[in-house]
Amino acid sequence: MPTTVSTEVLELAVVGVGLQGEGHVKCYDAIPNARVVAVCDANAQRAADVGARFGAEVVRGGYEELFAREDIDAVSIALPDHLHRDAAEKAFAAGKHVLLEKPLATTVEDAQAIVAAQKASGKKLMVNWSNRWMLAFSQTKEALESGALGDPLYCYARLNNTLYVPTKMLSWSANTQLPHWLICHRLDIARWYFGSEATRVTAVRRYGVLRDRGIDTPDLYQATIEFANGCVGNFESCWILPESLPWIVDSKFQLICTQGYANIDPLLPAHVRAGETKYEQPGYLAGDVMGEPTGFVRQAIQHFVDCVLQDREPLITGEDGLAITRTLCAVIEAAETGQAVELSW
Ligand SMILES: NC(=O)c1ccc[n+]([C@@H]2O[C@H](COP(=O)([O-])OP(=O)(O)OC[C@H]3O[C@@H](n4cnc5c(N)ncnc54)[C@H](O)[C@@H]3O)[C@@H](O)[C@H]2O)c1
Incomplete structure (x- = not known):
């Protein structure tokens, strides 16, 4: 646009x-x-x-x-x-x-x-x-709309953080959960690509590492979301990766279509900087250039x-936000109960 x-x-x-x-x-x-x-x-x-x-x-x-x-x-x-x-x-x-x-x-x-x-x-x-304004996500949307990839079938979406985020960066990590903090970014992309709403959700989650540190929120979530048009998305997030990693966000998104495939890995090609004691991977997707x-x-x-x-x-x-909130609350319910949750729209 x-x-x-x-x-x-x-x-x-x-x-x-x-x-x-x-x-x-x-x-x-x-x-x-x-x-x-x-x-x-x-x-x-x-x-x-x-x-x-x-x-x-x-x-x-x-x-x-x-x-x-x-x-x-x-x-x-x-x-x-x-x-x-x-x-x-x-x-x-x-x-x-x-x-x-x-x-x-x-x-x-x-x-x-x-x-x-x-x-x-x-x-x-x-x-x-x-994230819709990231070049790779936006270009993939254009490729889908042009028909170059055929119809979308399936996505795998991983978005993780290191322990720094729930233990040091956020004072309120116990007041949210990974579906609302991280998975929502990739569900937004999946809905945008699939053009369809979730109808069936199964999910698992685990507690442990963060509870041991006094933060009462799950360490990880994995969810399989089926959409009304038959598309399927697998979403996974954790926020317990070691702080020794050179980045705080780990992300991968793969989209499998009837006539093509897109692999979006914002960590590659990486911008790497190694000093005498520290290996870093500075952000290159957004940041300041000449102070702007x-x-x-x-x-x-x-x-x-x-x-x-x-x-x-x-x-x-707001309607997008409401659909995403409904779906992610279903993910949390499915993980809590161990039962599949059906959604109707
Ligand atoms: N779009 C993105 O990629 C992205 C990335 C990070 C965070 N977020 C979102 O942004 C929001 C803020 O996250 P953050 O990382 O900046 O958190 P943060 O803790 O750094 O900032 C929140 C601020 O709100 C202030 N605050 C709390 N209650 C208040 C109140 N009643 N009135 C006025 N100020 C109040 C706090 O003092 C704090 O400065 C969250 O919803 C988060 O999910 C979005």
């Missing part, structure tokens, strides 16, 4: 300026037709640091105070997974467009409430499954800005 730059400027705020929210502020700062007016975060020091660095006002009275402001048209919400509903409902009630970090929510009830609030407001909602953010993270955020300014529907909507 081509990006046309409007002369209008979208005035925004960012709620939650942790790792991801700071990235949103940085991207908006680099996008010519966006301006971050204000930020807020429960961690006052964090908000002050990010606000000062990007010249944004810091709102101390919580997101309600921020949503009450008339000089803000749209908000990015980058709160922990389980805290999306209250902020999103209040943002829509205040008449703001919302770019909501993935996942839409961690329960079906919360997801339905967010979509209902958005529909009542008539404002735009995009859920930030930004580039890559899929920025492009997804640019898409949201363009959709609001040009009154277009975002590529990833």
Whole structure:
């Protein structure tokens, strides 16, 4: 979808300026037709640091105070997974467009409430499954649409983290689960490619390594998801890989079609850097070039800005988020009960 730059400027705020929210502020700062007016975060020091660095006002009275402001048209919400509903409902009630970090929510009830609030407001909602803007995923979608691969049949999707993520990076890992934290990224891609909804889910999970460290969330999930059109996806995620690895994300995606195959391995070709004591694999899919953010993270955020300014529907909507939440809650139920879960749409 081509990006046309409007002369209008979208005035925004960012709620939650942790790792991801700071990235949103940085991207908006680099996008010519966006301006971050204000930020807020429960961690006052964090908000002050990010606000000062990007010249944004810091709102101390919580997101309600921020949503009450008339000089803000749209908000990015980058709160922990389980805290999306209250902020999103209040943002829509205040008449703001919302770019909501993935996942839409961690329960079906919360997801339905967010979509209902958005529909009542008539404002735009995009859920930030930004991996769709990675070159390899986007090119594979184009190849599918051109017919070059035939029809999709099956995918294998692995997305893992090292132990650093649940034990050090996130303070709230016990409040989410791998389906909402990682598998959702690859389910979003699979639904996009298959053009179909999940109808039957089986899954297993295991606890152990993280519980031993006082974090009550499963170490790993494996799920087989059957779709209405016959496509099948195998999804697996863990977040207990050793921290000695040179990266914190391990990913592989294979798509098998009637007339072709795509293998998307974002770790290859790798950018490798070896110092005297450390072997590193720096990110090359998104990052700064000459101090300016580039890559899929920025492009997804640019898409949201363009959709609001040009009154277009975002590529990833609340309905997508709701379908993904329903499917992933079925994955969790299937793993909990050991029974297959059927879904109807
Ligand atoms: N799109 C992606 O690829 C991607 C990558 C990482 C994280 N995420 C998502 O982004 C969201 C945030 O994740 P993160 O890694 O930045 O987490 P984080 O813990 O680094 O940041 C969350 C921030 O929210 C703040 N916060 C918590 N409660 C608040 C409240 N009531 N009001 C205001 N601020 C509050 C915290 O102080 C923290 O600074 C999650 O939903 C996560 O799944 C998306």
